[in-house]
Amino acid sequence: MLANYFKEFPNQEGFFNEYGGAFIPPQLESEMRKINDAYFAISKSHKFISELRDIRKHFQGRPTPVYHCNRLSQKYGGQIYLKREDLNHTGAHKLNHCMGEALLAKYMGKKKLIAETGAGQHGVALATAAAYFGLECEIHMGEVDMKKEYPNVQRMKILGATVVPVSHGLKTLKEAVDSAFEAYLEDPINTIYCIGSVVGPHPFPMMVRDFQRIVGIEAKDQFFDMTGELPDNIVACVGGGSNAMGIFSAFLNDAACRLYGIEPAGKSLSTIGDHAATMTHGKPGIIHGFKCYLLQDENGEPAAVHSVASGLDYPGIGPEHSMLRDLNKVTYESISDKECIDAFFELSRLEGIIPALESSHAVAFAMKLAKENPKQSILVNLSGRGDKDLDYVIENFGLPQ
Template identity: 60%
Template sequence: MPAIPSFAAMPDENGFFGAYGGQFVPPHLKQIMDGINAAYDEIRQREDFQQELASLFADYVGRPSPIFHARRLSEQLGGAQIHLKREDLNHTGAHKINHCLGEALLARFMGKKRVIAETGAGQHGVALATACALVGIPCEIHMGQVDIEKEHPNVTKMKILGCKLVAVTRGAATLKEAVDSAFEEYLKDPEGTIYAIGSVVGPHPFPRMVRDFQSIIGREARAQFQQKHQRLPDYVTACVGGGSNAIGMFTAFLEDEAVHLVGVEPAGEGLEKPGRHSATLSKGHPGQLHGMACYVLEDAQGQPAAVHSIASGLDYPGVGPQHSYLKDTGRVQYDVASDAETLDAFITLSRVEGIIPALESAHAVAWAIRTAPTLSANQHILVNLSGRGDKDADYVAARLGL
């Protein structure tokens, strides 16, 4: 097996991870992106910024999030031991608060008058509305009408937190359309507004910036696992839509050759059904979307394809450029879990361990449930449980007739 390359210097100065990333935007918008990049480079070197962020992580978010050994689930399955990195215990209920705090602090530092963003499942929207309330900046969230109806608890939270919620009814009325709508609104005033992208996607510097803020997950997990077990896990897995929680977890392990990294995409209703899955890395090909080069799912006309996932936060026809690079290098294996498997994992984890996972996170749990019986009892799978399932409980109960 060839030696694993060093990933420490990525992306390059132009925002590329190999052939992926960059800034595929009009010249005037490139200037804006370069300004955000310069401000980020400045603020990340400041001790006062790092201290404020660390303090908020500890006293506001509740970090470090613990690692839980799912003993009963592991015993029932046989084979490998399953462990959960409990990002669901963060304030606002998911990993999204990690980068939203960073983006809100950056917006304040840059003197921006408004923060705008998209959301799918609503976790990014809730987290960003929370962070903006904390720093005192108005917040506008664009969300597909389908997701508004599906994720009503998060919609209510966003309204309580004081953000302006824009319902997007065009097209499929899900995440991709929410991104389009938010970006169009952002272009009306890019000088006074910052677009707080909700994943490791979009033009440079957002894939790097969101990754950096989310990398706290993997740094904590690596140290915690070593302290408790005097070794590293054999497998580390996370769900992948845009890819922020997965990159946040994987980054600390990229140069640990013995650790197998597995990203789990939505197979939806089947990979053989175009438009009914969101498995971008498994079924897509290199292209461009939303200002970046990445793997893309396209239709016969070369446009972003219709996509589907039971998890609103994963139905996106692109993926982060670093994930695209990691697929090509083979450093990360990208697998899939279907809607049916995900629902089963959602219920299984809830009833065996008393933990209700987000449907997004349940994709990674499904992979662990499928894989653990094929491994030995002295092997360990670490799952990034990226969010809790409060937002999905009514939807799942209705779907299953509970």
């Protein structure tokens, strides 16, 4: 990779090679330019950087630790480590970019934050950021996900956010993005759409990646301090891909570190609508204002998707991930619903850590990888905690005997 990678990608038009860009209505073009200009202005500002660092330390509780899974490693082989983003305030990595986006909104004089959410972690994080900065907040969420992630719905409301149920289509993450984008179009002057992952039109994939880079920066230093070397393998779940880009970003120039993005194989990889394995079965297409690998139906439209993890059931993926796939810099694999649930319980019972179902995909792959490579180290980005998933898991899968 290039030594100045983060200055080269994306380019000025927001492209990561052929992916990304901004395929948006004309009335939004000037607003996106304003957001882009404002971001570049404040991201170089000592005042902005100092305030964000202060927030991360005193409000978010960063740095989050790296933890060695002793019992899990003994059972499956290898040496499995976790970057504990589940210990970040609000229980996931999402607050890393939400506080940055909200600080940008405050700088631009915006009055309201609008966003989508799948598993609810981005919604909770943005509602938290809005409360911190004294801004209004509106979160769009599919009705299916609202039922699955009921505790997070209540958390958003307690934090003062308005939760808008989305009742069309599959009533999940894609439809929530559609709904939030439409709401943003009604008043782009006073509101800002705070996208929840490294997706959407430029400059959002770049901005979210940059705010999430703190995960990789911390993890690289922490792992080296613990072991005297870098990890052989880095594993992260991928839906849109923000937590993965966060941790991958620090290792892109380390050829000895193998990077794995884990997406949902769902119920079956052979049937459209039963999985969300974008990198396995997708092809380049445009969704929500950007170009990426995309699961498509016979008409070229975004296909129906499924995952037991609400935060991963998205037919597209971040444009930077799409580029890294083509460059063979990251290997993308998939994990089934069953493997995910098994890993959910395994980490809980062996290590006392209840992971989010999204993160459980990465844990499941790490367990398989450890069996195949018993002498190697594996660093998993544990992107969130599983409190939000408890009712859904017990109701649908019960407790293991």
